[in-house]
Amino acid sequence: MTLLSPEENAAYWNRRHRTEGYLRSGGDMSYDEGTNRMFYILRLGLLLDIIGHNADPVAPLYLLDAGCGKGWFSRQLAQFGHQVDGIDASESAIAYCRDRGGPARFHVSPLSQWRSPWFYDVVLAVDVLFHVLADDEWERSVRNLASLVGLGGRLVVSDWGEPGDRVYGDYQVVRGINRYLPLLSECGLRSDGWRPYAFRQNPIGFHVFTREH
Amino acid sequence: MRLPEVLALHLAGVREVVDVSREGVDLAARYALPDEVSHRRCPVTDAAELVRTPDRLLVGLLGPEPAVHLPPAEAAAALAGASAGTRGVLLLAWPVDELPVHLLVGPMVAARCQVVDAIPLGTAGIRGVSAAVVVQRVDRPLPQRGHLVDMTVARRAAHPVPEPADELRTVLRMANEHRLTGLVTRAVRRRLRELEEQVERQRQRLDERDARLAELERELARRARVGAPAEGTDRRPGEGAPPEPDEGFFGSGPGSK
Ligand SMILES: C[S@@+](CC[C@H](N)C(=O)[O-])C[C@H]1O[C@@H](n2cnc3c(N)ncnc32)[C@H](O)[C@@H]1O
Numbered sequence: 001m002t003l004l005s006p007e008e009n010a011a012y013w014n015r016r017h018r019t020e021g022y023l024r025s026g027g028d029m030s031y032d033e034g035t036n037r038m039f040y041i042l043r044l045g046l047l048l049d050i051i052g053h054n055a056d057p058v059a060p061l062y063l064l065d066a067g068c069g070k071g072w073f074s075r076q077l078a079q080f081g082h083q084v085d086g087i088d089a090s091e092s093a094i095a096y097c098r099d100r101g102g103p104a105r106f107h108v109s110p111l112s113q114w115r116s117p118w119f120y121d122v123v124l125a126v127d128v129l130f131h132v133l134a135d136d137e138w139e140r141s142v143r144n145l146a147s148l149v150g151l152g153g154r155l156v157v158s159d160w161g162e163p164g165d166r167v168y169g170d171y172q173v174v175r176g177i178n179r180y181l182p183l184l185s186e187c188g189l190r191s192d193g194w195r196p197y198a199f200r201q202n203p204i205g206f207h208v209f210t211r212e213h
Numbered sequence: 214m215r216l217p218e219v220l221a222l223h224l225a226g227v228r229e230v231v232d233v234s235r236e237g238v239d240l241a242a243r244y245a246l247p248d249e250v251s252h253r254r255c256p257v258t259d260a261a262e263l264v265r266t267p268d269r270l271l272v273g274l275l276g277p278e279p280a281v282h283l284p285p286a287e288a289a290a291a292l293a294g295a296s297a298g299t300r301g302v303l304l305l306a307w308p309v310d311e312l313p314v315h316l317l318v319g320p321m322v323a324a325r326c327q328v329v330d331a332i333p334l335g336t337a338g339i340r341g342v343s344a345a346v347v348v349q350r351v352d353r354p355l356p357q358r359g360h361l362v363d364m365t366v367a368r369r370a371a372h373p374v375p376e377p378a379d380e381l382r383t384v385l386r387m388a389n390e391h392r393l394t395g396l397v398t399r400a401v402r403r404r405l406r407e408l409e410e411q412v413e414r415q416r417q418r419l420d421e422r423d424a425r426l427a428e429l430e431r432e433l434a435r436r437a438r439v440g441a442p443a444e445g446t447d448r449r450p451g452e453g454a455p456p457e458p459d460e461g462f463f464g465s466g467p468g469s470k
Contacts, residue, residue, distance in 0.1 A: 054214055054364050058309050058335030058343055117397045119390065121360070151386050152359035188386060190375070210359055213382035 003133045004171050010089060012171060013131075017070060017093040026069030026093075026127070028202070039199050043126065043206075044076055046195055050156055050208050051122050055081030061121040066111050066145055067128025071097035071104060078103035087114050111141035119150025125157045127204065130174045138175065139183065146187040146209070154192075155184070155209040161194040162203075180207055188213040214364065215337050216304075217245035219345045221366050222330065223270060223300050224250060231264050233257040233273040233291060235281055240274065240304070243339060257283055260291035267298040276306025276341070277313075289320035289348075297352045301326070306341045309333060317346070327351045329358065357383070 004012060017025050027036035055061065061082045065074040068086030070093055078084040084104040088094055089111075097106035107114075111125065111132065123145050132138045142157070149155050160166070163176040181191055189209035196205035220230070230252045234240060241252055255263055257273065264271045271291055276282030285303070292301050305312065321328060330347035349355065358374045377383040 052364055054332075056214070056333035056335045058333040117401075119394070151383075151390055152357050154359065188382065190378070192372075211386075212377050213379060213386040 001167065001170050003167070003173070006134065006137070009131070009133060009171060013090040014092045017090050017096060022070055023072065026072065039197075039202075040072055042199055043197060044073065046197070046206060047073070047077070047124065047126075047156065048080075050154065050195070050206060051077075051082075057081055062118065064114070064116075064120045064123045064145075064148060065104070066114065066123060066125040067131075068097065068104075068106065069093050071100065071102070071106060073124070073126055074104035074106070075100075075102045085116075085120075087111070110137075112137060112144045114144065114148070116148060119153065120148050121150065121153045123148050123153070123155050127158045129157050130159055130168075130172050130204075133171065133173055138173075142180070142183055143187060146184055146189055146211075149189065149209075149211045151211050151213075153211050155189055155211075157207050157209075158204050159207060160203045161196060161205050161207075174203070177207070180209075184209050214332055214334060216240075216243045216334065216339060216342075216345070218365070219330075219332055219334070219347070220244055220246070220270075220272075220302060222364070222369065223302060223347055225366075226267055227270045228268045229253060230270050230272055231255050231260060233260045233271060233283065233288065235274070235283060238274050238281060240272075240339070244272075257287045257291055261294050264291060264299060264301075265295050267296070267300065269299070271299075271301035272304070273301070274304045274306060274342070278306075282306050285317045286320040289324040289326060292326055292348065292350050293324035295350045297350055299350045300329075301348045303346050303348060304334070304339070304342050305344045305346065307343065309335075309343045312344070321348055325351060327355055329355060331360065332364075354384075357387075 016029075019025075020029070021033050023033055023036035023040055024031070027039055031039065051061070051063070063077055063082050063084045065071070065077065065084055065086040068074045068088050069090075071086050074084045074086035074097070086094075086097060086104050086106045087109040088097075088106075089109065091108055094106050094108045097104075111128065125141075125145060129138060129141065132141050145157070146155055157180070159177075159180070160174040161177060162174075163178045165173060165175045165179070167173050177194065184191070188211055190212045192208040192210050194205050194207050196203075198205075224247070227250055230244065230246060230250060232241065232252065232254050233256065234254075236256075244252065246252055260271060263269065271288070273283050273288050274281075275285050275288055288301060288303055292299060307313065317328075326348040328346050329349045331344065332347075333344045334342050335344075356374045356377050363369050363372045
């Protein structure tokens with residue numbers, strides 16, 4: 001199976017975000033909206049555990065939701081009291097986010113191109129990196145996201161927990177832990193483990209990294 | 214966070230909390246200490262004698278009013294002679310965005326204390342307290358704990374801070390982040406100041422307009438009274454209150470123009 005080209009991939013996401021519902025468009029297309037709701041809430045619970053249970057308006061945490069899609073996680077996390085930037089390469093996703101409004105800020109940007117004068121406390125990429133199909137762009141994206149995490153902050157990226165890569169269909173390439181660990185260790189991040197979603201048959205989970213130096 | 218949650222993070226091995234807050238400041242009811250931890254008050258000037266080892270935890274309310282709050286230098290001095298590992302939980306009564314960090318950093322360094330936690334307490338509901346900093350007497354720099362996770366006792370036990378794999382790189386990261394965020398902060402401070410000045414100018418302009426508007430309204434009312442038919446002449450029986458006496462017979466009493 002040949003993979004989508006970058007242009008086809010971009011067109012695919014724009015179309016999907018235009019035509020699908022709020023959760024299905026960024027969630028699992030093989031489930032209906034209600035099941036996707038369970039899927040989203042379950043992962044939000046995992047993220048709560050990874051980010052921590054504390055938010056204080058006096059000194060909020062700064063989060064980057066990289067590949068935010070229609071912004072469900074951005075909005076939920078912002079409602080906890082965090083300051084959230086959501087970025088996505090898809091114009092139609094970001095147009096939707098801006099129309100819907102809410103407490104987060106949204107920008108069109110590929111993961112590899114987002115620039116900021118500030119470090120983030122947490123950078124997340126929920127179900128995004130396995131949609132970055134070209135290896136060189138994947139590596140640029142991982143490095144850029146890692147560089148945005150300040151000392152003591154966390155990088156949280158979804159992928160499967162097995163060693164080795166695997167291609168699913170024409171628009172998903174899951175990459176092995178053996179790819180993440182050396183790359184992120186080189187970037188100064190310590191691995192704090194992999195937390196499987198444990199949602200039905202989904203093989204994905206959150207890799208958690210903490211900036212050590 | 215709530216204050217008992219902050220204290221709980223630092224109570225392992227502590228048998229007594231020594232509260233050096235100014236007389237009249239009584240936060241004891243807020244501590245919710247476990248039974249095995251006792252509590253005593255002590256003037257800050259006597260605390261150095263008492264708080265010498267990690268089994269005593271120093272607590273105090275610091276802030277801008279010397280009659281009510283401790284100055285940071287006094288709290289730091291109380292820990293200077295203690296053995297490594299001894300801690301203080303310092304509650305701050307300055308707003309976080311106006312925290313005079315210069316008053317805290319120097320005395321902490323002089324007392325060889327490292328800030329190991331800095332926790333906003335905006336939601337703690339203690340009037341005037343905006344944050345807590347936890348300082349520890351050290352004889353070498355401690356590895357950094359992340360500031361966002363592991364904020365419960367159980368989680369800290371489950372995730373002890375590992376020694377950094379490469380201490381030099383950690384120090385370089387600190388130095389580099391510090392320098393570069395310092396550069397950005399200066400630019401943002403300048404921008405903030407400009408915006409504050411703009412807001413102030415707009416506010417003054419609005420005040421002036423409000424004052425002018427009030428003046429014009431008064432003038433309009435005065436003219437209406439002079440030019441309009443005598444008040445009450447178009448009132449139907451029973452409608453509204455009778456008019457106040459105006460100028461005329463009553464001369465120029467208070468309120469007449
Ligand atoms: C499965 S969706 C997940 C969306 C969102 N994180 C969620 O969970 O609802 C994948 C998203 O990644 C975005 N995406 C794919 N490649 C990207 C890239 N290189 N940079 C930024 N976003 C990208 C797509 O536009 C899409 O919105």
